[in-house]
Amino acid sequence: MAHRTFSRKTILRRSASPPWPLSKESCWLMGEQLLAGPGASRAPQLSITDPKVCRSYLVGTCPHDLFTNTKQDLGLCPKTHSEALKSEYENADDQQKRKWGFEFDYMRDMQKYIDDCNRRIDSAQRRLEKTPDEIRQTNALLKQIGELSRNIEDGLIEIQILGELGSVNTAVTEYFRIRQQKQLKEDRERELKALSDTSGPSGHQKLQVCDVCGAYLSRLDNDRRLADHFFGKMHLGYAQMRKTYQQLQKDLQGRQPPIRDEPSGPRGGYDDRDYGGRSGGYGRRGGGGGGFGRRGGGRW
Known part of the structure; x- marks a missing residue:
């Protein structure tokens, strides 16, 4: 029985497409670019000024990346995180960065989550007040x-x-x-x-509220438990965010955000009223990073 022989081009052409029809779900799971073959064109790369790009990620750390697998997990960022665009931003000169003004986007994003945290701190503090x-x-x-x-x-x-x-x-x-x-x-x-x-409802436990992240802590906790808190991911995340926000407030003082033709709203466009130093100091009162008890530096 004679054996058929195939040229190398024929084998590559046949292997580039699946030998059986696939459902839409299968195509989605395997990836359209993988199934399309080597000659298919890739999706166009977003520009650095595209509103769909996460500007917090470009400038520093996206808040969505700070609290993964914690009680304050924010889920996936709805914006695009591109390492190539982040590298482009980092390599740009200061004049170009001022023209983009992405620091204002970063500051506004942090302010949103810091304000939310401060409201939780106030609410937790009220629960500890006297009857x-x-x-x-x-x-x-x-x-x-x-x-x-x-x-x-x-x-x-x-x-x-x-x-x-x-x-x-x-x-x-x-x-x-x-x-x-x-x-x-x-x-x-x-x-x-x-x-x-x-x-107070929990006075016998001598509870106080952490001034940085809003967690309940007890004066009866030993040093190991306190260290677990102060070096925990959630506490360090809010401490980093507050410190970065405070530094940006100083760096951007006197500067006006650039005028853009972008829609206002969550994570897009600008509102000058968003930048006035309303909140977000490190430890809420502007000192230290281990805020405990709303007023202090130091551990208690």
Whole structure:
């Protein structure tokens, strides 16, 4: 039986297309360019100024890449991340970068997520505030402590006057009364401290809110647990975002964003009102990166 022979061109031509018909789903899964053969044309490359390109990715780090696999995972970025365009931006001179003005896009994107985080921090802080009954008890104790302090001060003055007048017995009686007032004042101060330590829905755990990422932390946590938080992906992501935002605010101060013929809205176009330093300081109060307790530097 004679064997048929095929030329090399015939084999390549036949292997370039599948030997059986494929469904649309199969074509999509395998990739249209792969099935189209070596002569097919590729999709056109986007230009660096195309609104579909993620400008945060070009300038720095896209917020969508900061929180993957965390509780704040933002999902995939709807814009295009192109390494070639990022390299083009990095190699451009300062004059060209100022003309593009992509830093303003980056700053606006970060501001959006920083504002969202700050709202979560405020909401979490309100959940830790005292109940109306705890506020009433605190005010009552403060009032009693204030009255006792005034009575003690007046009593000491009276004892001094009685001593100068020679009324020793009356002065001694007043002295013992003042001692009772001091003891009562110390008791009320201990009650106030106990109420402060245990007030709020989770006061017994001594919870506070991280000033950078909004997570709950406890003063009872050991150093290992605190380190796990402060070096965790979510905390470091927000710390990096706040620090970068604050630096961009300084760098772009006095500069106006370029005028573009692009639609306004999420991640497109400009609104000068978006740039005024409303929020986004590092640690919300502008200091440090380990914000804990909304006011401080330091760990607590």
